[in-house]
Amino acid sequence: MAKAPEFDVPEAGDYIFTPPVLPGAMSHSQPFVAKEAHQEAVGYPGELIDNWQEVAIEKLGEMTKKYRGLQVYLDSCVKCGACTDKCHYFLGTGDPKNMPVARQDLLRKVYRRYYTLAGKYLPKLVGAEDLTEEVLDDWYKYYHQCSQCRRCSVYCPYGIDTAEVSMAAREIMATVGKGQKYCNEIIGKVHKIGNNLGLPEKALANTLEGLEEDVLEDDGVAVKFPLDVKGADVLLVTPSADFFAEPHIDGLIGYAKVFHQAGLSWTVSSHASEAANFGLFIGSYENMQKVALRIREAALELGVKRIVFGECGHAWRVGYSFLNTLAGPFDFLDSNYPVPQHIIEVTHDLLSQGRIKLDPEANDDKRVTFHDSCNVARASRMGSKAGGQFVLPREVIKAACNNFFDMRADTIGEATFCCGGGGGLLTDDLIELRTKGAMPRMQALKEVNEQHQITHMAAICAICKSQFSKVLPYYGFEMDQIISVHQLVGDALVMDTEH
Amino acid sequence: MGLFLSVILYGTLLVFVVGILRKVIQYATIPAPLKIPTTPAPTTRTGVVFRLGREVVLFESLFKASKWTWLFGWLFHFGLLLVLLAHLRYFTEPVWWWVALLAPFSPYFGMMMMFGLAGLLARRFLVDRVRYISAPSDFLMLVFLMAIAGSGLIMRYWLHADIVQVKEFALGLLAFDFGLLGFNPILVLHLVLVAVLLLIFPFSKLLHAPGLFFSPSRNQVDNPRERRHIARWAKPLDGNRGEKPHG
Numbered sequence A: 001m002a003k004a005p006e007f008d009v010p011e012a013g014d015y016i017f018t019p020p021v022l023p024g025a026m027s028h029s030q031p032f033v034a035k036e037a038h039q040e041a042v043g044y045p046g047e048l049i050d051n052w053q054e055v056a057i058e059k060l061g062e063m064t065k066k067y068r069g070l071q072v073y074l075d076s077c078v079k080c081g082a083c084t085d086k087c088h089y090f091l092g093t094g095d096p097k098n099m100p101v102a103r104q105d106l107l108r109k110v111y112r113r114y115y116t117l118a119g120k121y122l123p124k125l126v127g128a129e130d131l132t133e134e135v136l137d138d139w140y141k142y143y144h145q146c147s148q149c150r151r152c153s154v155y156c157p158y159g160i161d162t163a164e165v166s167m168a169a170r171e172i173m174a175t176v177g178k179g180q181k182y183c184n185e186i187i188g189k190v191h192k193i194g195n196n197l198g199l200p201e202k203a204l205a206n207t208l209e210g211l212e213e214d215v216l217e218d219d220g221v222a223v224k225f226p227l228d229v230k231g232a233d234v235l236l237v238t239p240s241a242d243f244f245a246e247p248h249i250d251g252l253i254g255y256a257k258v259f260h261q262a263g264l265s266w267t268v269s270s271h272a273s274e275a276a277n278f279g280l281f282i283g284s285y286e287n288m289q290k291v292a293l294r295i296r297e298a299a300l301e302l303g304v305k306r307i308v309f310g311e312c313g314h315a316w317r318v319g320y321s322f323l324n325t326l327a328g329p330f331d332f333l334d335s336n337y338p339v340p341q342h343i344i345e346v347t348h349d350l351l352s353q354g355r356i357k358l359d360p361e362a363n364d365d366k367r368v369t370f371h372d373s374c375n376v377a378r379a380s381r382m383g384s385k386a387g388g389q390f391v392l393p394r395e396v397i398k399a400a401c402n403n404f405f406d407m408r409a410d411t412i413g414e415a416t417f418c419c420g421g422g423g424g425l426l427t428d429d430l431i432e433l434r435t436k437g438a439m440p441r442m443q444a445l446k447e448v449n450e451q452h453q454i455t456h457m458a459a460i461c462a463i464c465k466s467q468f469s470k471v472l473p474y475y476g477f478e479m480d481q482i483i484s485v486h487q488l489v490g491d492a493l494v495m496d497t498e499h
Numbered sequence B: 001m002g003l004f005l006s007v008i009l010y011g012t013l014l015v016f017v018v019g020i021l022r023k024v025i026q027y028a029t030i031p032a033p034l035k036i037p038t039t040p041a042p043t044t045r046t047g048v049v050f051r052l053g054r055e056v057v058l059f060e061s062l063f064k065a066s067k068w069t070w071l072f073g074w075l076f077h078f079g080l081l082l083v084l085l086a087h088l089r090y091f092t093e094p095v096w097w098w099v100a101l102l103a104p105f106s107p108y109f110g111m112m113m114m115f116g117l118a119g120l121l122a123r124r125f126l127v128d129r130v131r132y133i134s135a136p137s138d139f140l141m142l143v144f145l146m147a148i149a150g151s152g153l154i155m156r157y158w159l160h161a162d163i164v165q166v167k168e169f170a171l172g173l174l175a176f177d178f179g180l181l182g183f184n185p186i187l188v189l190h191l192v193l194v195a196v197l198l199l200i201f202p203f204s205k206l207l208h209a210p211g212l213f214f215s216p217s218r219n220q221v222d223n224p225r226e227r228r229h230i231a232r233w234a235k236p237l238d239g240n241r242g243e244k245p246h247g
Ligand code: HEM
Pocket: A078, A079, A080, A157, B055, B056, B057, B059, B062, B069, B072, B073, B074, B076, B077, B120, B138, B141, B142, B145, B206, B208, B209, B210, B212
């Protein structure tokens, strides 16, 4: 079902072609600016303040004193160009400002102008520039053409992470009153209601009940989807898309079946009914911490022993890398388990202990590949060994499915290409960018498809799943070819009916 | 001439040392509030030492990124390192044995450096992406380093400097005894350029050398589930929950 797009979809050719630079190719692309209410709900001024230049420059200086990474990254880039062909948005659009180093330079040139000797006295020589309205516009456009996927930081000889620069720039923009609607509106909802969708407790309870009925009908097993159960062992924190969206929901059913079959008592919390944490995307430590603390509160309130995260990429980054720091210490939980755990880790453990069994023949109708999500791949880990985030999901998939085929090596693992919709860009006002940015992943998918007749691509990220269901059709695939890893698990799980 | 050169070399060396120290202290004291190593990352300190070691010695990440840039960049940096080590022949008496071993090859190291720099410069002109991100200073930096290496090579092959005198001058520098130096224009140029290099080092992108060691995406241990990692400034946000901040 090919779609008629309102823009040119890049061709996913036989290999990933590095385009010539096309200045301005994406200068029309920008997301909606946050309205007053959205801004104020997350602690920022409602509209662009009068003395924004002054405040922005001061904020930049302040942030370089709070974040060593930012300071080192702004100083250290040698313009070697190693990162220039690594960003999926550059590969998909050719706009030179989507080259990671050029994206950083939008902030760096201002940093140089106001905070370095050379930039103060010889701005032309070192490419320093005043902070003008055009520069602010460029910030708004191009810092919202970065999915904070960190692919560039893998290849930079100093690990310069454009994601960090984008986050800082977004924080500065929000501080002067130019925040992004999509992210800020969502963070406001989490603060107020507890999840990105603004889904109240009642609706959540109904949804979960409905799922119990569905599973009973389909599989004849009374799998429970508990909500706010005090004294449960496991608190499941999962992206709210898992409650509603396709194909996410089949993943949620998969987790529930695993818990059921392993005999683990678990619960979802209505207070922390969201794993996603968009505070990360806007670079706001305070907002990120506030959202993360809901998980701590829920764990204490329900008296659980373990916290497990569902399939979501950036949520796992915040969970794995930051949760202990932001909302710890978790000394009140069972110290036999890492806090938090990923559902893949749980399933993997249960499989290796023989506590659950998978029958891969159940998925014989599928030929599957796996999309490594950026935040899982380059900003977190699973298991006890470095790189476990690549091994564990593949082992789980292979246990659940006989036909597994990886995409080309330089497009998976730490080199994985972003789906094109991460980092707070999963909004309809950026659909052109999202479609173009998906090109490298679509190219690799096309290639593995030609070799192995792939039927499905599995993923462990709510954003990737939503993004792919939207953009797959632009590249000649079907929207339902993207699935949750735990859908494969759920379908292959050998269930005892007497449970 | 000797006095003039001594004074500017001392002056610029002072700027260099103070400038770098200032930066290193700054980098060492700014907190990195969250764990952001680019994963897969080492799970131990020792692992991090090896990771940084590979970046410094092998340019590991650059190798993954671009073989040409890696080749030119690596030849330039290791040529530079070897040239500098061989230069110790002017500053040691008796010359350390391993310096004496390197010294005869010094011109080849210089050529290695030149070749690398030329490649990097060509890349800056020829690759449209790299041209786009280059400021005038990025071209100049390469030309400038070529001028240092070039003036050295010219002395080696054409306009010979009086090496005995250079050595006296260099040893004099170390002993705070400002010796005389005959006026060889190329040598003067060589030394003035070296002084300029020292001067701009702490204020330019040459900060990548100390920067690498402080880059959180490369120098952090991957252990956030085991250890909390709270910055000084984040401590007040932590309520009464936490332990001591990490500094
Ligand atoms: C710890 C020591 C150092 C390390 C690990 C290091 C590493 C690197 C790397 C990986 C690059 C990028 C690749 C390239 O373009 O060559 C680079 C670029 C560069 N380095 Fe270094 N470097 C170090 C010290 C120095 C020193 C002492 C100098 C100068 C005298 C220097 C001058 C340069 C220049 C000028 C460039 C830019 C080259 C270009 O324009 O493409 N580096 N360095």
